[in-house]
Amino acid sequence: MTFFFEILIGGLLSGLMYSLVALGFVLIYKASGVFNFAQGAMVYFAALAVVGLMDKGLPMWAAVIGAFGVMLVVGISTERFVLRKLVNQPPITLFMATIGLSFFLEGLGPLLFGNEVRPINLGIVDEPIEAILTRFNIVLSKFDLAAAAIAGILVGALALFFQFTKVGRALRAVADDHQAALSLGIPLQHIWAIVWGVAGFVALVAGMLWGSRNGVQFALTLTALKALPVLILGGFTSVPGAIVGGLVIGASEKLAEIYIPPVFQSAFGGNFGGIEGWFPYVFALLFLLVRPEGLFGEKHIDRV
Amino acid sequence: MFYREAGQFKTTYEADSQVFPIRQDRIGFAVLMAVAFVAIPFTASEYWFSAILIPFLIFALAALGLNILTGYAGQLSLGTAAFMAVGAYAAYNFQLRIEGLPVLLTFILAGLSAALVGVAFGLPSLRIKGFYLAVATLAAQFFVVWALTKFPWFSNNSSSGVITAQKLALFGIAIDTPVKKYLFVLALVTVLAVVAKNLVRSSTGRAWMSVRDMDVAAEVIGIPLMRTKLLAFAVSSFYCGVAGALYAFCYLGSVEPDGFSLDLSFRVLFMIIIGGVGSILGAFLGAAFILLLPIFLDNVLPPLAALLHLPFTNAAVSHIQLMVFGALIIFFLVVEPHGLARLWQIAKEKLRLWPFPH
Numbered sequence: 202m203t204f205f206f207e208i209l210i211g212g213l214l215s216g217l218m219y220s221l222v223a224l225g226f227v228l229i230y231k232a233s234g235v236f237n238f239a240q241g242a243m244v245y246f247a248a249l250a251v252v253g254l255m256d257k258g259l260p261m262w263a264a265v266i267g268a269f270g271v272m273l274v275v276g277i278s279t280e281r282f283v284l285r286k287l288v289n290q291p292p293i294t295l296f297m298a299t300i301g302l303s304f305f306l307e308g309l310g311p312l313l314f315g316n317e318v319r320p321i322n323l324g325i326v327d328e329p330i331e332a333i334l335t336r337f338n339i340v341l342s343k344f345d346l347a348a349a350a351i352a353g354i355l356v357g358a359l360a361l362f363f364q365f366t367k368v369g370r371a372l373r374a375v376a377d378d379h380q381a382a383l384s385l386g387i388p389l390q391h392i393w394a395i396v397w398g399v400a401g402f403v404a405l406v407a408g409m410l411w412g413s414r415n416g417v418q419f420a421l422t423l424t425a426l427k428a429l430p431v432l433i434l435g436g437f438t439s440v441p442g443a444i445v446g447g448l449v450i451g452a453s454e455k456l457a458e459i460y461i462p463p464v465f466q467s468a469f470g471g472n473f474g475g476i477e478g479w480f481p482y483v484f485a486l487l488f489l490l491v492r493p494e495g496l497f498g499e500k501h502i503d504r505v
Numbered sequence: 506m507f508y509r510e511a512g513q514f515k516t517t518y519e520a521d522s523q524v525f526p527i528r529q530d531r532i533g534f535a536v537l538m539a540v541a542f543v544a545i546p547f548t549a550s551e552y553w554f555s556a557i558l559i560p561f562l563i564f565a566l567a568a569l570g571l572n573i574l575t576g577y578a579g580q581l582s583l584g585t586a587a588f589m590a591v592g593a594y595a596a597y598n599f600q601l602r603i604e605g606l607p608v609l610l611t612f613i614l615a616g617l618s619a620a621l622v623g624v625a626f627g628l629p630s631l632r633i634k635g636f637y638l639a640v641a642t643l644a645a646q647f648f649v650v651w652a653l654t655k656f657p658w659f660s661n662n663s664s665s666g667v668i669t670a671q672k673l674a675l676f677g678i679a680i681d682t683p684v685k686k687y688l689f690v691l692a693l694v695t696v697l698a699v700v701a702k703n704l705v706r707s708s709t710g711r712a713w714m715s716v717r718d719m720d721v722a723a724e725v726i727g728i729p730l731m732r733t734k735l736l737a738f739a740v741s742s743f744y745c746g747v748a749g750a751l752y753a754f755c756y757l758g759s760v761e762p763d764g765f766s767l768d769l770s771f772r773v774l775f776m777i778i779i780g781g782v783g784s785i786l787g788a789f790l791g792a793a794f795i796l797l798l799p800i801f802l803d804n805v806l807p808p809l810a811a812l813l814h815l816p817f818t819n820a821a822v823s824h825i826q827l828m829v830f831g832a833l834i835i836f837f838l839v840v841e842p843h844g845l846a847r848l849w850q851i852a853k854e855k856l857r858l859w860p861f862p863h
Contacts, residue, residue: 236636286839293581296636297778298838300771305831308824316820426643426767433640465655473655482644486629489641493633 208455214345216451217352218414221407222428223435223443224356225400230437231363232372232396233284234379235295241425242303243401246310247272248408248417252321253314265405272401275306280393288379288389307422318418321409348410352444355406359399360440372396376438430481434488436495445496450481457484509857524702541691546684554683555756561796562687562694563751568776568788569701570744575774576783577705578737579717580630580638584645585745585773587626590765591619591649592746593668593753594659600671601661608673608680612693612750619746620739622649627738631731634720646767653762660762669759686755693751697744702785704740713737714783775830779837781846790845798833802826 222244229237250268259267283298363369375382375392383389411421435446457480465473489495513528515521525531549558571585595618599611606614626645630638653659653666660666673680673689680689704710712733715723724730753760772795780791806822841847 283835283839290838290842292635294838294842296581296639297774298835300774301831301834301838303831304827304834308827308829308831312821312824312828316824429640429643433637437636475651475655479644479647479651482640482647486641486644489633489637490629493637495637 205456208459209452210341211345212452212455213448214342214349214451215455216431216447216449217349217444218407218410218447219424219427219431219451220444220447221348221352221355221403221410222424223431223447224352224359224440225403225407226428226432227435227437227440227443228359228396228400228403231376231440233393234292234376235284235299236292236437237400238296238299238425239279239303239306240400240404240428241422242306242310243272243275243404244408244411244424245417245419245421246275246306246408247401247405248321248412248421249310249314251405251409252319252412252417256315256319265409268405269402272405273398276397276401277394279397280390284393285390303422303425307419311419316419318416320416321413344414348414351406351410355403356440356444359403363440368392368395427481430485433495434485436497439495439497442495442497450484453484454481522706524699524706538695541695542688546688551683554687557796557800559683559687559690559756561792562690563748563756564773564776564796565789565792566694566697566751567745567748567773568780568792569698569785570741570748571773572777572780572783572785572788573701573705573713573744574737574741576777576781576787577710577717578713578734578741579720580627580734580737581635582642582741583639583767583770583774584626584642584649586765586767586769587646587649588619588623588742588745589749589752589769590653590762591622591742592616592749593760593765594653594762595619595746596750596754597668597670598659598661608675612747615750616743616746619749620743623738623742623745624735627735627742630734630738643767646770650762650765665761665763667759667761668753670754670757673754680755690751690755693747697747698785698789701744705785709733709736717783775834777844778834779844781844782842784844784846786849787844787846790849794845798830799826802829 222240225240225243226237229235229240247268250271251264254264254267255261279302283302284295287295287298363372371382371387371392372395374385374387375389379389382392407424408417408421411424415421431443431446431450433446434450435442435444454477458474458477461476461480462473510527513526515526520526525534545558567585567589570588571582574580574582592615596611596615599606599614622645626642629641633641657663657666660668675689678685680686705713712723712728715726715728716730716733716737720730723733749765757764776791776795777788778791779794780789781787802825803822806825837844
């Protein structure tokens with residue numbers, strides 16, 4: 202039973218790491234109705250910027266601030282050169298544009314900051330917390346816990362921001378209808394620049410956490426693929442959804458990886474590990490059949 | 506073009522509704538076919554066949570398949586490579602397990618297998634739409650690649666799921682040289698492209714387009730959503746499956762499941778974006794563009810770097826390639842969301858009036 206709980210807790214904590222990436226998606230989707238496939242590339246780009254600036258001799262804190270500056274530039278130029286030209290295009294066009302953006306960033310990042318795998322040292326060690334290990338015999342990593350706490354704080358802050366500030370309200374209005382928001386006098390371009398900047402910040406946090414865990418490498422872009430099932434489970438428009446979705450996906454994925462392959466194995470023989478790649482998707486897909494708008498997504502009513 | 510349709514009067518509905526209503530277009534198409542089937546086999550080099558022409562035709566076929574689903578029926582799919590993989594592995598297994606199965610039948614069965622898988626993963630499209638569906642097709646992408654790797658039966662117990670395509674023979678003639686492979690692929694692609702062109706002009710195609718434009722409205726005017734969407738998934742996957750089988754048998758020779766990765770799906774998606782979403786011609790233009798661009802950049806970037814005295818490594822070239830790819834996609838979406846096919850159409854319209862302004 203302790204084994205089960207260990208897996209469950211490990212899954213929940215890694216789920217929060219997925220949530221962190223999913224959060225970036227949700228922010229942009231909420232504010233601009235754009236499904237930003239480039240979020241994974243932004244995570245990679247931000248982490249690369251940090252290590253790249255540190256290679257240039259900057260201390261950690263300066264590198265992080267510098268990387269945030271870089272992400273702001275990326276966000277604002279995305280708004281200026283991509284989104285502004287695609288106002289009122291169908292969402293699918295915007296989606297494909299972000300795929301193009303992700304390719305661009307995946308090329309630009311290594312070109313500017315080098316493509317060797319480098320570590321980020323956040324000063325939090327990845328070792329089990331001893332009190333819990335001795336008391337309950339469960340391995341709970343300090344690093345995972347710290348990452349989860351950071352994710353939690355970030356989410357709380359963003360939820361408050363969306364719900365209770367004027368900018369947050371404007372963001373929600375823009376998400377609802379570009380044209381209507383424009384005609385009410387909401388400065389669309391500012392709003393988009395702000396939201397891409399915030400998404401860049403979230404990407405920076407996610408990139409540093411993921412980067413210190415696995416090293417800064419191209420595989421960071423794949424975090425986006427981890428975040429997608431989280432998104433469809435939680436609903437594209439919901440910040441709490443991203444968190445709950447992350448927890449559910451993280452836990453179910455780790456548990457499935459332990460308990461499902463032996464079932465296949467006893468039926469067919471051979472090795473059936475590595476189901477983490479598809480299990481979250483199939484899980485989210487089955488869930489969608491019951492609730493097509495995700496856990497917390499807004500129900501969309503079609504009118505002819 | 507430089508010709509006008511003046512003096513060509515249509516006296517029957519058949520004449521009016523043919524694919525190329527203008528005589529010059531028909532002649533142009535016939536010339537194109539003659540060049541493709543007769544002139545190229547005599548003139549092109551082996552490199553051209555195996556590195557450019559054959560992959561071009563195969564990717565064009567896959568793009569055609571995706572275009573039917575995404576461009577005409579409006580269901581965004583990121584699982585193209587998975588359906589291609591199903592086609593490739595199905596063709597391999599049919600050849601392996603059924604003695605003396607005719608080649609053409611093998612390819613049709615491979616396409617049908619892919620269609621079956623396509624319909625299975627298309628079922629959620631009845632409940633979910635848009636991005637949710639796009640993400641759902643990723644389930645197909647990851648699951649199929651995993652299943653092909655893990656179940657040894659699919660690859661006849663070969664390690665890590667690598668399959669080596671059997672030799673093909675059509676009516677007793679072995680398809681072994683690049684020229685023969687080219688002709689075989691060309692013939693299949695031509696037939697399937699003509700079928701696709703006519704399919705999208707038929708009531709089926711119109712039903713797809715109405716579902717794409719607004720599925721609720723389509724349902725209200727009496728279009729059966731389930732049948733229409735699933736048919737789009739089936740036809741699209743059939744095309745992708747045949748393309749996948751050709752990819753394994755006529756292009757690479759041996760493939761592994763990981764070769765049919767998400768990257769391949771994206772490549773095909775880019776082909777239809779750049780070529781033109783919702784256009785048969787666009788699939789071909791896009792495939793040519795995406796295939797030739799890396800070759801072009803490979804040849805242009807190093808001399809350019811030498812000229813500017815920049816230290817260009819291979820890694821830098823591949824990064825710049827990625828950037829150019831990304832930038833081009835954004836550029837096309839901004840400038841001409843309907844892609845190369847639309848540019849071609851605009852050029853034709855302009856030339857029709859040229860040199861007169863009105």
